[in-house]
Amino acid sequence: MGPIPVLRRWPVAAVAALLTIAAGGFTASAAPEDERPNVVLILADDLDAATTPVWQAMPRTAALIRDRGMEFTDGFAPMPICCAARASILTGEYGHNTGVLTNSGPVGGFETFRAGGNESHTVATALHDAGYRTGMAGKYLNGLEDDPGHIPPGWDDWNAGVDNFLYSGYNYTLNENGALVKYGLAPADYETDVVGAKSRKFITDSAASGQPFFWLASSTSPHFPIPPAPRHIPETRPTASPRSPNYQEPDVSDKPSWLVDTATARAATITATNDADYTNRLGALKSLDEMVAGIVETLARTGELDNTYLVFTSDNGYSLGAHRLTQKMAPYEESMRVPLAIAGPTVPTGRSDAMALSIDLAPTVLDWAGIPAPDRMDGRSLTGLLAGDTRWRTDFLAEYGGPGADGRSGIAQEQVPGTDSPLIYALDMPSWSGVRNQRYLYVRWYERERPLDAREYELYDLQTDPYQLTNLIKTPEGRSAHADVVDQMDRRLTDLLTCAGPTCH
Structure with a gap:
């Protein structure tokens, strides 16, 4: 075997103990090192897999994770907005079970997540209780800014952003294990680089401890309006966003009424902002790519790479002008499709078209650690797929809770202070639920705003x-022609909206 596995098996402390025994001065045996695998989850923010050329924009990540492991080409975020998506990643549960379906209000945000008792059963608490060293840096849940001193249970090294300046890349504050630390406007304060530095330190310290570890690297890149890092600004040239067939969709008359009514204003917004947004996103991904490379290099240098699972994904996608939409939240492909690549021990190289969901990440991590997934988890471990099992889901539930009665519960919660604009409210959309299988997408709009007989489909x-x-099914003729499909999909949607644990599988 090569030198890295030898160093992993024989830590310095154990070697020193053996030398002491050989000298006759010490007879007690050294405690064996914990050989359970480490896990590093690298979570991008608003990075879609439908339109953005993720792997071309992040060639190091492609080489170090995707090409060394398995790419899930059908990765999905069933709750496609930041807080709801991250709640599902932490718990392995759908939004109707965490209670978090948007960013704030009675069905969203950090406070709803905490009040529902979710922080007592996250992937972090399960790993911590099983002897793992756990840590994170970057974005946690929207609304944490209302309780900036809070540290959830299960985290040994906590470095969470506590204000929305985190989205700007500068001038933000982190709660660093109880101390509120302000970062400024210097190049060294660039948020992705800070998350990267904390990632490398955590891995180095954990490797020295001999304790297995879990790390969440949660930069806000490429979430609007984070710019490229200063070193990448000169090479970031203006780039038009991809013009997919649904870009600025010319005829939206068959879409729900909220989109029909706002289509002109939305199209104007895309014309004014989308290409600049896309250019910044591509530039910001350069530093995120470097962060991934730094994490992998540190794992190799510390002898931990061969014993570490690496996961790269995003909380949700991003519309980039599809259907005249600028943000996420929608049931459409651009909002829900996310990149997902996994590398590590026992992971084969290749591609899978299985429907892998964000709710699957928590049970997968626990599986790697040898911890049984709680029955309450709605997701399924991906380890069976990675081992070649072909038995898998053929559909999934998707949900969004809407912007709330005052319009502030959704993406308004993601505004950078000082940039508040009424425009952000117009960019949101009503609540919906939907079911997507291998052929159809079926959506029911106005789930929380209207009675059943007044909803749109x-x-x-x-x-x-x-x-x-x-x-x-926009027209009576269409509804009649597809009545059987609608009946089947609607019944499945009703079942999934009340599923929990194994009944969601």
Whole structure:
């Protein structure tokens, strides 16, 4: 075997103890090092896999994680907004079970997550209780700024952003294990680089301790309006966003009424901002790519790489002008499709088209650590797929809780202070629930705003219409022609909206 596994098996302390025994001065045996695997989860923010050329923009990440392991080409975020998505990643549960379906209000945000008791059963608490050293840096849950001193249970090294300046990349504050530390405007304060430095330190310290570890590297890149790092600004040239067939969709008359009514204003916003936003996103991904490379280099230098699972993904996608939409939250492909690549011990190289969801990450991590997943987890461990098992889900539930009665519960919670604008409210959308299988997407709009008989519906055939341009049930003739499909999908949606644990599988 090579030198890295030898160093992993024989830490310095153990070697010193053996030398002492050989000298006759000490007879007690040294405690064996814990050989359970480490896990590093690298979480991007608002990085879609439908339009953005993720792997071209992040060649180091492609080489170090995707090409060394398994890429899930059908990775999805079923709750496609920041807080709801991150709640599902931490717990392995759908939004209707965490209670978090948006960023704030009675069905969203950090306070709802905490009040529902979710912080007592996260992937961090399970690993910590099992003897893992746990840590994170960057973005936690929207609303943490209302209780900046809070440190959730289960985290040994806590470095969470406590204000929305985190999205700007500068002038933010981190809660560093109870101390509120202010970062300024210097190049060294650039948020992705700070998260990267804390990642490298945590890995180095954990490797020296001999304790298995879990680390969450949670930069806000490439979430609007984070710019490229200063060193990348000169090479970041203006770039037009991809013009997919549904970009600035010309005819939205078959879409729900909220989009029909706001289509002109949304299109104007995209014309004014989308290309600049896309350019910044590509520039910001350069430093995120460097952060990933630094993490992998540190794992190799400390002898931990061969015993570490690396996961790269995003909390949710991003519309980038599809259907005249600028943000996420939508049930469409651009909002829900996320990159997902996993490398590590026993992970084969290749690609999988299995529907892998963000709710699957927590049970997968626990599986790697040898910890049984609680029955309450709605997701399933991906380890079976990685081992070649072909038995897997053929559909999944998706949900969004809406912006709330005052319009502030959704993406308004992601505004950088000082940039508040009424425009942000117009960019949100009503609540919805939907079910997506291997052929169809079925969506029920106004779930929380209207009674059942006043809701609006969409059905798309993804085989013939992958860009979701034609709502098959907008007209009475369409509803009649697809009545059987709608009945089947609606019954499945009703079942999934009340599922919990194994019944979600």
